[in-house]
Amino acid sequence: MYFAKYGARGDLHECRRTLLTPDRGSSTYERHVFDWAITPFTAVRHALTTGFEGMYERADLVIDQGEAVNRVHKTRHPHDFHASDPAAGLTEWDVDTQYERARGKFDHLARRFMALGERPGRYLYVFEGLPYHGHVQEVLEALEARAAAEHDFRLLLVGYPEDEDQPYGALGDRLAWTRLPGHAVTGKDAADVWEGDDAAWDDALSPYRLWPHDERMVRCIDEPDAVEQTAEAPGLFGRLSGLFRR
Numbered sequence: 001m002y003f004a005k006y007g008a009r010g011d012l013h014e015c016r017r018t019l020l021t022p023d024r025g026s027s028t029y030e031r032h033v034f035d036w037a038i039t040p041f042t043a044v045r046h047a048l049t050t051g052f053e054g055m056y057e058r059a060d061l062v063i064d065q066g067e068a069v070n071r072v073h074k075t076r077h078p079h080d081f082h083a084s085d086p087a088a089g090l091t092e093w094d095v096d097t098q099y100e101r102a103r104g105k106f107d108h109l110a111r112r113f114m115a116l117g118e119r120p121g122r123y124l125y126v127f128e129g130l131p132y133h134g135h136v137q138e139v140l141e142a143l144e145a146r147a148a149a150e151h152d153f154r155l156l157l158v159g160y161p162e163d164e165d166q167p168y169g170a171l172g173d174r175l176a177w178t179r180l181p182g183h184a185v186t187g188k189d190a191a192d193v194w195e196g197d198d199a200a201w202d203d204a205l206s207p208y209r210l211w212p213h214d215e216r217m218v219r220c221i222d223e224p225d226a227v228e229q230t231a232e233a234p235g236l237f238g239r240l241s242g243l244f245r246r
Helices: 002-009 012-020 022-028 041-050 092-114 133-145 190-195 198-205 215-221 236-241
Strands: 061-064 067-070 121-128 151-159 175-179
Touching: 041 133, 061 092, 133 151, 151 198
Parallel strands: 121 151, 151 175
Antiparallel strands: 061 067
8 A cells, every 4th residue: 555655665664663663653544443442353243243341341351471461352451551650560450440531532533433334435444363153254244334324345354374264255245365384484673573574574465455434534645635725625724734633
């Protein structure tokens, strides 16, 4: 997406910084509830079939390896709670005192995601893994139930060689699936290994032309077009002033 626009002028480091860091990514692309969290497909299924009911209760959050983890749904929330004393690590007190704010953000993002199906256009939902086909069918049905007539979507599953084959062919043309060659990542710093292999992901996503739908998001990473101010363009400055609000 980035390189298709910038061509030879694209810079991989800047691309990663823009898309993957919370401060830059959130201001460039609209954030949704599954961003900056680790969510198993069973939790995705529960969220979409119940409207995120019971997905973020304080009683279900425990600390595991320095991160807040939902012990019921197995979701991990490494960016929602932060240690007040880095030397001591994340504590229950930290989770208690930060929970109200984190819960408010979660509820807001969940509502935003549930409303996404009302937006017109073509959308690609991507999940890393090849889950049980029955659960995939339920997710597809949940997405279809909330999709307006103008909201055309596909669900892409990206698995690995060790993932078990599933009878996905019977689930219709809204579903696509592929496999990466493996988990091995070379040529990256340890902090970036979680991104996966860039070339393998490029191949997995190559059949799709990916671009943000919202004009504000496009312009955040795009060079402004040369627009001549005319009487036929009301609200131009109002639109431009809102480009970087998120």
